[in-house]
Amino acid sequence: MSGLRNAHVGDPPSHGGMGPAVGSRWLLARDEFPSLLDALRRAGYRIVGPTVRDGAIVYGSIRSVADLPEGWTDRQSAGAYRLERRPDRALFGYNVGPHSWKKYLFPPREHLFTLRRTDAAKFEVSVPEDPDPPMAYLGVRACEIAALNIQDRVFVGGAAVDPGYARRKARRLVVAVQCGQAGGTCFCVSMGTGPAVRDGFDLSLTELLDEGRHEFLVEIGTADGARVLDGVPLRPAEPSDVRAGEARVADAARAMGRAMDTEGIHDLLLGNLESPVWDDVGRRCLACTNCTLACPTCFCHSTEEVPDLSAERDERWRRWDSCFNLAFSELHTGSVRSTTPARYRQWLTHKLATWFDQFGSSGCVGCGRCITWCPVGIDLTAEVRAIRAAAPRPGPGAGGTA
Amino acid sequence: MAVRPRLAVWKFASCDGCQLSLLDCEDELLAVAGEVEIANFVEASSAVAPGPYDLSLVEGSVTTPEDARRIQEVRAQSKHLVTIGACATAGGIQALRNFQDVEEFRRAVYARPEYIATLATSTAIRDHVPVDFELRGCPINKAQVLEVIAAFLHRRRPTVATGSVCAECKRRGVVCVVVAQGTPCLGPVTQAGCGAICPAYRRGCYGCFGPQDSPNTPAWSSRLGELGLAPGAILRIYRTFNAAAPAFRAAGDAAVQEGG
Numbered sequence: 001m002s003g004l005r006n007a008h009v010g011d012p013p014s015h016g017g018m019g020p021a022v023g024s025r026w027l028l029a030r031d032e033f034p035s036l037l038d039a040l041r042r043a044g045y046r047i048v049g050p051t052v053r054d055g056a057i058v059y060g061s062i063r064s065v066a067d068l069p070e071g072w073t074d075r076q077s078a079g080a081y082r083l084e085r086r087p088d089r090a091l092f093g094y095n096v097g098p099h100s101w102k103k104y105l106f107p108p109r110e111h112l113f114t115l116r117r118t119d120a121a122k123f124e125v126s127v128p129e130d131p132d133p134p135m136a137y138l139g140v141r142a143c144e145i146a147a148l149n150i151q152d153r154v155f156v157g158g159a160a161v162d163p164g165y166a167r168r169k170a171r172r173l174v175v176a177v178q179c180g181q182a183g184g185t186c187f188c189v190s191m192g193t194g195p196a197v198r199d200g201f202d203l204s205l206t207e208l209l210d211e212g213r214h215e216f217l218v219e220i221g222t223a224d225g226a227r228v229l230d231g232v233p234l235r236p237a238e239p240s241d242v243r244a245g246e247a248r249v250a251d252a253a254r255a256m257g258r259a260m261d262t263e264g265i266h267d268l269l270l271g272n273l274e275s276p277v278w279d280d281v282g283r284r285c286l287a288c289t290n291c292t293l294a295c296p297t298c299f300c301h302s303t304e305e306v307p308d309l310s311a312e313r314d315e316r317w318r319r320w321d322s323c324f325n326l327a328f329s330e331l332h333t334g335s336v337r338s339t340t341p342a343r344y345r346q347w348l349t350h351k352l353a354t355w356f357d358q359f360g361s362s363g364c365v366g367c368g369r370c371i372t373w374c375p376v377g378i379d380l381t382a383e384v385r386a387i388r389a390a391a392p393r394p395g396p397g398a399g400g401t402a
Numbered sequence: 403m404a405v406r407p408r409l410a411v412w413k414f415a416s417c418d419g420c421q422l423s424l425l426d427c428e429d430e431l432l433a434v435a436g437e438v439e440i441a442n443f444v445e446a447s448s449a450v451a452p453g454p455y456d457l458s459l460v461e462g463s464v465t466t467p468e469d470a471r472r473i474q475e476v477r478a479q480s481k482h483l484v485t486i487g488a489c490a491t492a493g494g495i496q497a498l499r500n501f502q503d504v505e506e507f508r509r510a511v512y513a514r515p516e517y518i519a520t521l522a523t524s525t526a527i528r529d530h531v532p533v534d535f536e537l538r539g540c541p542i543n544k545a546q547v548l549e550v551i552a553a554f555l556h557r558r559r560p561t562v563a564t565g566s567v568c569a570e571c572k573r574r575g576v577v578c579v580v581v582a583q584g585t586p587c588l589g590p591v592t593q594a595g596c597g598a599i600c601p602a603y604r605r606g607c608y609g610c611f612g613p614q615d616s617p618n619t620p621a622w623s624s625r626l627g628e629l630g631l632a633p634g635a636i637l638r639i640y641r642t643f644n645a646a647a648p649a650f651r652a653a654g655d656a657a658v659q660e661g662g
Contacts, residue, residue, distance in 0.1 A: 054577040054582070055583055055604075056577040056582045058577060079581055079625075080581055080584070081578075081581050081582045082582070098578065098582070099575060103575065108573035109573060283621065284618075284621050285621070286566070286591065286618045286621060286622060287565075287566070287614075287616040288566040288590035289565060289568055289569045289572065290568045290572060290590075293569060293572035294572065304561050305561070308433070308552070309437045310436075310437060311552075311555075311556050319573065320569070320572065320573050321569075322565070324565075325563075325569070326564065326565065326615045326616050327563070327564055327565065327615070340618065372581065373578055373581050374581075375568075375578065375587075375622075375625060376622070
């Protein structure tokens with residue numbers, strides 16, 4: 001395979017003369033994993049992926065395999081996350097952490113443009129140089145692909161296209177990883193978003209790790225994915241390898257830490273806007289915004305002007321904001337949602353119900369971040385259950401959107 | 403040059419740290435001086451021009467009968483009055499006296515207690531005169547004080563977030579110290595503004611910016627108890643720089659009720 005390492009980027013890759021067609025599956029030995037990173041870099045991508053920092057597995061720059069969370073996993077429950085050692089040396093043996101890929105597509109703070117006064121009534125507008133190189137997202141889980149699809153619809157799927165998001169989306173390469181386990185707050189099975197990665201990826205990896213075996217099943221999702229594999233020493237996967245990969249995902253599906261009954265959820269929530277559960281959860285909720293900022297689909301933001309003292313120059317910035325902030329719904333007469341129960345209700349009904357009306361799907365992908373990263377451990381699956389239990393009717397009939 | 407608005411900076415009971423934050427604006431100070439006439443800023447210059455002033459920045463709390471009179475004079479000479487820092491907006495660390503017997507302190511500390519004229523409480527400027535805007539922090543954030551001055555100059559409301567420190571952690575990508583370490587932290591009930599300095603160094607938030615705009619301290623105190631803090635420890639966490647801010651004062655009082 002060494003000759004392929006020198007092939008020009010963009011040449012049609014070939015492996016054993018079979019050609020890595022979209023949909024084909026290959027094996028990559030663990031010892032050869034660095035060659036995948038090299039190939040991604042050679043193709044011009046900055047690699048971002050999982051890395052251990054400050055007691056959690058977060059997303060950051062990946063320069064070498066040493067940056068990956070080899071041998072680490074996490075234990076998650078409502079309001080608690082702990083890193084733990086694994087008995088093996090898995091590279092991707094963890095569940096989703098506090099970060100999500102949205103930080104790369106929809107940055108926490110983004111400088112949109114600068115205005116400069118040219119005379120008393122005129123301004124000149126300049127847009128900052130785009131600093132974003134093409135990025136390869138390494139280790140994207142099924143629920144996270146669902147989240148990327150949802151945010152894509154929000155930012156570029158409608159009449160108004162967000163130019164920065166569209167630019168970054170066009171330059172992203174999704175290297176998915178199939179889950180081989182599930183976390184204590186995972187419920188992707190309930191939301192129909194996982195754990196199997198089925199589409200929306202350029203490359204998909206399944207870590208096969210047992211009885212001395214450590215390799216990756218690689219599935220090619222797109223021509224872009226095929227192209228970057230140029231020079232990566234792959235060998236064709238056998239049907240037994242594919243079955244081994246599927247068994248890993250089935251293990252994850254059986255290990256979901258949470259479940260949510262989505263039957264008729266749209267009408268359930270919108271039919272119970274005066275449920276006593278809202279006040280109950282509102283007493284526990286801190287209105288701290290952690291759930292929304294950890295959520296991979298929440299997209300609320302504010303724009304703010306940063307003028308200089310002379311008001312000759314002004315920068316417009318966009319920053320993550322949250323429906324849990326009092327000021328977020330402030331109009332000239334005050335905040336529309338002045339109480340915490342009202343804000344929790346706004347969030348949950350949007351996420352699980354009116355999101356269908358607005359974007360044609362649920363806003364929840366079942367990743368569990370809002371449960372784990374809530375400092376007081378509020379669990380939306382439990383709140384939905386409580387609303388269902390407190391509903392005056394046994395439950396809405398058919399006709400819910402879910 | 404057009405007539406510049408006249409700025410005054412005043413000190414009451416305080417450590418001067420907020421005034422120093424203003425001086426720490428170094429690069430921007432010349433721009434400030436270009437836009438306003440710094441007429442009275444003793445910490446920076448002994449050249450003091452008499453009032454009235456267009457904008458007064460007030461640091462510190464009221465702890466003496468003399469200062470209770472002086473703040474009235476400052477207000478009378480000031481078109482706009484903005485308080486800067488935890489002392490001026492909540493009474494500061496010295497408001498811990500509000501929960502104790504000041505007479506006893508005076509007798510214990512001073513050889514000639516009769517020389518000491520002090521009030522039983524340390525109170526926020528708002529408790530004495532109308533205040534146009536309150537800038538939080540111990541100390542204040544220099545970008546925020548510049549924003550307040552710019553907003554005053556251009557007659558708009560300052561852009562100062564009033565939500566939690568958690569939002570700053572999340573925007574910075576800081577891993578939550580409560581969830582990932584079980585470290586007690588006041589971030590969820592504290593107003594943003596510092597940039598989440600302490601959690602970024604794996605420490606819990608100390609609450610320097612006082613309560614956020616929707617502080618659910620009862621729920622938070624209950625969680626701090628679950629994390630292993632005894633009522634006395636919960637009391638101490640709230641009784642620091644913003645001990646007398648209403649939400650933190652109430653949370654401290656509740657901890658006392660619990661045996662703290």
